[in-house]
Amino acid sequence: MRKRKSILIWAGVFSLSFLLYFSFLHSKIREHTNTEVPKHADYIIILGARVKGEVPSLALQYRIDAAASYLKKNRESIAIASGGQGPGEDITEAEAIKRGLLAHGISSDRILLEDKSTDTVENIRFSKRLIPQNLKTGLLVTNDFHLYRAKSIAKDLGLNLEGIPAETPTVAIPKSYAREYLAITKYYLVNFF
Incomplete structure (x- = not known):
């Protein structure tokens, strides 16, 4: 009886710790998307x-739309479209972003391509090499769930960037957030331990 009670207590402590940890992660994600x-x-x-082939996923389309909206209002800003070509992709993610921006009426001379990266760290590291030396202030454009980790990675790489949060497609919210909680946990383990 005592052993069973002890197991239940430990299970409760673990469950509460698990819940508090993921609540903390969610609050960090929300904190970085609710800024001006x-x-x-x-x-x-x-x-x-x-x-998908040559068609941006809905998550990427939302990033393109958010970027285009910003670029239309801030006509001196340039864009670095970042992303290589993965399985099932007939063009690079950077090319898909460029095409999307062009469709929104953004001039091609405002768009630089970084088309070799395979993950968020490479996105930022390789994009950093393309930033003209005279440019100082920058922003990251990604879906809201991804912004906290992306900004943290950018800071690790010497870029102090704010963000433009794009919406996350409703259908993708559970999967996207679950994967991001794990990705942030991995980021913490790699960088702090």
Whole structure:
């Protein structure tokens, strides 16, 4: 009886700790999406996401739309479209972003391509190499669930960037957030332990 009670107590403690930890992660994600987007940034980096053949996934389309909206209001800002080509993708994610921006009426001379990266760290590291030296202020464009980790990675790489949060497709919210909780946990383990 005592052993069973002890197991139940430990199970309760574990469950509560688990719940508190993921509540903390969710609050960090929300904190970084509920900030005012600075105007007149010198550049924005649009992080890639899945492309189906040549068609941006809904998550990527939302990033493109958010970036285009910003670029239309801030006509001096340039864009770095970032993302390589993965399985099932007939074009690079960067090319899909560029095509999407062009369709929104953004001039091609405002778009730089970073088309070699395979993950968020490479997106930011490789994009950093393309930033013209005279440009100082930048923003990251990604879906809201991804912004906290992306900004943290950028800071690790020497870029102090604010963000433009794009919506997350409703159908993708459970999967996207669950994967992001795990990705943030991995980020913490790699960087803090």
